[in-house]
Amino acid sequence: MIINHPILGPRDSQEFTYLGDATLIDRPDWEADDAAGQFHDYLYLRDNPAGEHRELWFHEQGDRSWLVVTRNTVTHEILNVELARDVARARGRSK
Amino acid sequence: MRYSGLKVIKEALTGHKGWRPTWRDPEPKKSYDVVIIGGGGHGLATAYYLAKNHGITNVAVIEKGWIGGGNVGRNTTIIRSNYLLDGNEPFYELSLKLWEGLEQDFNYNAMVSQRGILNLVHTDAQRDAARRRGNAMILNGSDAELLDVDGVRAMYPFLNFNNARFPIKGGLLHRRGGTVRHDAVAWGYARGADLRGVDIIQNCEVTGFKIENGKCLGVETTKGFIGANKVASCVAGSSSRVMEKAGMRLPIESHVLQAFVSEGLKPVLDGVITFGAGHFYCSQSDKGGLVFGGDLDMYNSYAQRGNLPVVEDVIEGGMALIPALGRVRMLRSWGGVMDMSMDGSPFIDKTHVDGLYFNGGWCYGGFKATPASGWCYAHLLATDTPHKVATEYRLDRFRRGCMIDEKGQGAQPNLH
Numbered sequence: 304m305i306i307n308h309p310i311l312g313p314r315d316s317q318e319f320t321y322l323g324d325a326t327l328i329d330r331p332d333w334e335a336d337d338a339a340g341q342f343h344d345y346l347y348l349r350d351n352p353a354g355e356h357r358e359l360w361f362h363e364q365g366d367r368s369w370l371v372v373t374r375n376t377v378t379h380e381i382l383n384v385e386l387a388r389d390v391a392r393a394r395g396r397s398k
Numbered sequence: 399m400r401y402s403g404l405k406v407i408k409e410a411l412t413g414h415k416g417w418r419p420t421w422r423d424p425e426p427k428k429s430y431d432v433v434i435i436g437g438g439g440h441g442l443a444t445a446y447y448l449a450k451n452h453g454i455t456n457v458a459v460i461e462k463g464w465i466g467g468g469n470v471g472r473n474t475t476i477i478r479s480n481y482l483l484d485g486n487e488p489f490y491e492l493s494l495k496l497w498e499g500l501e502q503d504f505n506y507n508a509m510v511s512q513r514g515i516l517n518l519v520h521t522d523a524q525r526d527a528a529r530r531r532g533n534a535m536i537l538n539g540s541d542a543e544l545l546d547v548d549g550v551r552a553m554y555p556f557l558n559f560n561n562a563r564f565p566i567k568g569g570l571l572h573r574r575g576g577t578v579r580h581d582a583v584a585w586g587y588a589r590g591a592d593l594r595g596v597d598i599i600q601n602c603e604v605t606g607f608k609i610e611n612g613k614c615l616g617v618e619t620t621k622g623f624i625g626a627n628k629v630a631s632c633v634a635g636s637s638s639r640v641m642e643k644a645g646m647r648l649p650i651e652s653h654v655l656q657a658f659v660s661e662g663l664k665p666v667l668d669g670v671i672t673f674g675a676g677h678f679y680c681s682q683s684d685k686g687g688l689v690f691g692g693d694l695d696m697y698n699s700y701a702q703r704g705n706l707p708v709v710e711d712v713i714e715g716g717m718a719l720i721p722a723l724g725r726v727r728m729l730r731s732w733g734g735v736m737d738m739s740m741d742g743s744p745f746i747d748k749t750h751v752d753g754l755y756f757n758g759g760w761c762y763g764g765f766k767a768t769p770a771s772g773w774c775y776a777h778l779l780a781t782d783t784p785h786k787v788a789t790e791y792r793l794d795r796f797r798r799g800c801m802i803d804e805k806g807q808g809a810q811p812n813l814h
Contacts, residue, residue, distance in 0.1 A: 304705060317707045321697045321812060323651065346809050347740045347796040348647040351638035353700040376652070376698045379705070 306372060307384050311365060318364035324349050325357040325371045328391050353377050359387060400593075401505065420585060421592035426599050429625030430458045432779055433617055435604050435640060436633035437461025439470035439580075439765065440757060442587035442598075443772020444632060444779070446504065449594035451773070452780035457596045458626075459588075460619060462603040466584030469635055472702075472734035473765040474657050474691050476670055476681065478515050478575035479540040482531045485790030485802035486743060487538040492787050493770030494540070494574060500769060506586030508578050509684065514669040515575035516545070516553065518719075520564040524674055528570040535572070543571040554671060558721050564675035575670065577681055583768060607644045607754065614644070614754040628779055630755040634744075635735035636700075637758035644751055648758070649740040649796055651811040654699035654733045655691065655762050656708055660726045662686030671719070678715030687729060690716060694736070694762075696812045703733040736762050742814030743802035746775050746784065746791045755779060756793065761814055 304316040331341035353376055360370045369387035374380065391397060409416050432448060434441045437459045448454045459465070479494035481487040501508050519525045525544070532542030546568045551559060559566045588598055599621070606618040607629065616625035633640050638648050663686050672679040680690035692712035695704040709731060716723045739745065739759035744767065746757050757775045760767060774785035784791070790802055796809075807813040 315707075316697075316705070323698070323811070343797050344647075347649040349638070349649070349651050350642075350647060351651050351698065353636075353639055353652075356698055358698065374697075377700050379699065379701055 304374075304379055304381060306360065306370065306381060308362065308365070308368075308370065309384055309386050310368070311362075314362070314365060316360075318362060319360040319370075320363045322359040322361060325359050325387075325390070326350075327359060328371075328387065328394065328396070355382065420589045421598050424597045424599065426458060426460075426597065426602065426619070426621055426624050429616065430597070431456040431626070432628045432630060433457075433624055433626035434459045434630045434632055435617065436468075436631065437465035437588070437598060437600065438468045438632065438634070439466070439584050439587065439768040440634065440760075440771045440775070441632040442466075442584055442591055443768050444630060444757070444775040445591040445596045445598075445772075446587045446594075447772045447776035448779060449591055449596055451776060454780055455595035457591070458624065459591065459596060459598045460602050460604060460617070460624070461598070461600045464600050465588050465598060466581055469734045469736075469764055470584045470768070471581055472657070472732055473580055474679070474681070474689050475577045475580045475683075475765065476515070476575070476679075477510070477578055477766040478572055480515065480517070480531065480535055480542070480570070480572045480575065482534045482804055483802055486804065487534060487540065488787040489770055489774070489791075490767065491538050491540050492773065493767050496769035496773060497578065498574070500583075500586070504586045504590040506582060506589060508582040508586050510576070510578050511684075512574050512576040513681075515572045515672070516550065516569045516669060517572075517672045518550065518557075518569045518674040519567050520675045521567065525568055528568075532570050541572060541574050543573070545569045545571050553669070554667070556666075556722055557671075557719060561718055564718065577670065577683075579684075580765060587772070604640060604643070607751075609644060609751055609754070612750075613752040626753070628753050628755060630757065630775065630779055632757045632775065634737040634758045634760045634764055637737045637756070641749075641756065644749070644754055646749060649793070650737045650759050651698050652700055653694045653696070653736050653738045653812055654701055654704050655694050655736050656704040656712070656731055656733045657689070657691040658709075658712065658731045659683070659690075659729050660688040661729050663688065663726065673715050673719040676711075676715035676718060678712055678719060680716065680720070688723070688726060694738070694812050695733075700735050701733065702735055736760070738811035738814060740796060740809040740811060741801035741803040742805060742807070742811075744771070744791055745793050746771065746778060746788045747793045748778070748782070749793070
């Protein structure tokens, strides 16, 4: 698979390590009343779709950036690549 | 279809015209006591033991494609009972004991071959870990022997003992482990279940569950609605897709694992060996091909095929361990889709829906577990209590902090 890095251009997926579902960006609020339940769901449960999947890849052998890759889990086709920091900021994280 | 030596001779003399299909091809009834979703090894074993151990024969096994077409036909056929943790080892030991008596039990040749599994160690720390694992195995009634390097050399002189980075220092030998003819396992269980009255319904996909007031009343399928007192999902690889229809999110990711077979060779490798310094394991099939595999591709996938980087990685591991492999031509490679759970261990449990049961999360250890999985799932379905060797395989174990994490990797499914 070739991942089209937003800054570096097309890179071999071998340069990356894989973390998993991009919902891991949305860390629950530790002060919430049901924080324990929220963290259980966050840490252990997954949608695991067959089809489009937004997921976190780390460019370990490159610029060490985190990417959000939208990929089809049935065909392995890569549909979109974004910098994870842009995605996180758009969701109100780490301003 | 019943088999005997006399029948074989008679058929040989009459042009093999008298053989009949091994199981029926029935239309689904309106309802059953138990409907099992998934006609793989585990589903068929569950049906077989429901009928044999518990006398529950009003059972249907519903399969989207043809039986045995999923992971029971796509694995590397290894059976073993060499786990470390208390939540796992008694279960896998029961499984290995069932393998040992399986062919006599269902009167079908599954070619169970206890040729021994050798896990190589390459460092002092690995030897310590192997000794600890071996002791855990022995405490649970399994067998284990710690070999020094001369012991390994006597068994497999062609290994690369003097690899500069990963010299072989010994190995943990599990003599009762081995290989099985995987397709015959599905066929043997299917035949045994069918003979006892279980309906095996192929080419019938489950499209939804009928759930009212927290009770599962049956399944919607491409052949219409089928009612059931109990519905038992058994579709490892596709668990998330099926259980989503019942509104469940699972602690599972689906990953692809590749396996490989070489051209046929004369007998060279009489057991199973695993490389301790990289992810590579190898055995030789009865047809002569070297059967081997390694790591997951590491990313979520339902594709039943992998990519080249992992092929390269597996072959590199093989070359580091068996340099002679470089002269062998590869024949085929394929991929199977694994239910990778968050701690690397499976589930055999009830769900929050009354009458809906779940079996899955087998990671890449599902094949060896087939008999015990069916045995324990049938026990759960018949008695509504977990079998004593499967009490830890609960869906809520993460919430309770009772993970069964053999490798200590945490909630990172592709590392288990």
